[in-house]
Amino acid sequence: MVYRTALSHTLDRHYAEDIFQEVFLKLHRYQQKIKDTQHLKYWLIRTSINMSISHNRRIKRIVTTAEEDVIYEDETAFYDLKLITEDLPDKFKTVIFLCRFEGFSENKTAKILHISEGTVKSRLYRARQLLKKVLEE
Numbered sequence: 001m002v003y004r005t006a007l008s009h010t011l012d013r014h015y016a017e018d019i020f021q022e023v024f025l026k027l028h029r030y031q032q033k034i035k036d037t038q039h040l041k042y043w044l045i046r047t048s049i050n051m052s053i054s055h056n057r058r059i060k061r062i063v064t065t066a067e068e069d070v071i072y073e074d075e076t077a078f079y080d081l082k083l084i085t086e087d088l089p090d091k092f093k094t095v096i097f098l099c100r101f102e103g104f105s106e107n108k109t110a111k112i113l114h115i116s117e118g119t120v121k122s123r124l125y126r127a128r129q130l131l132k133k134v135l136e137e
Contacts, residue, residue, distance in 0.1 A: 002048045008097050009052030019051045042112045053090050092127035095120050
């Protein structure tokens with residue numbers, strides 16, 4: 001889950017592996033603050049998203065990768081993910097990834113991202129509108 005999150009934001013398996021390792025090193029440092037398994041899951045997702053976004057800001061561009069470097073069982077999922085990642089701002093990418101690719105409900109996505117459920121719904125709607133506009137072009 002952590003690796004897929006990093007991969008979806010960086011689109012580079014080497015950077016995703018680095019972020020994966022950094023997340024678990026950070027977990028080792030902060031493990032006393034983790035309350036239960038649900039909190040751990042949310043913490044891992046939120047930390048991997050934050051670290052991926054920080055990485056993208058550091059390099060000031062999203063690195064695209066060759067199709068053979070990406071590990072997905074379903075090739076269409078990769079193409080969908082690539083389309084979303086290339087054309088949407090991070091706030092929209094994140095809610096699409098959590099709700100549609102990871103299968104979290106809008107309520108759980110809101111808890112993970114520390115935003116309201118209405119904001120999640122709004123971002124999903126706006127993301128769909130942006131994607132529709134891109135696909136029509």
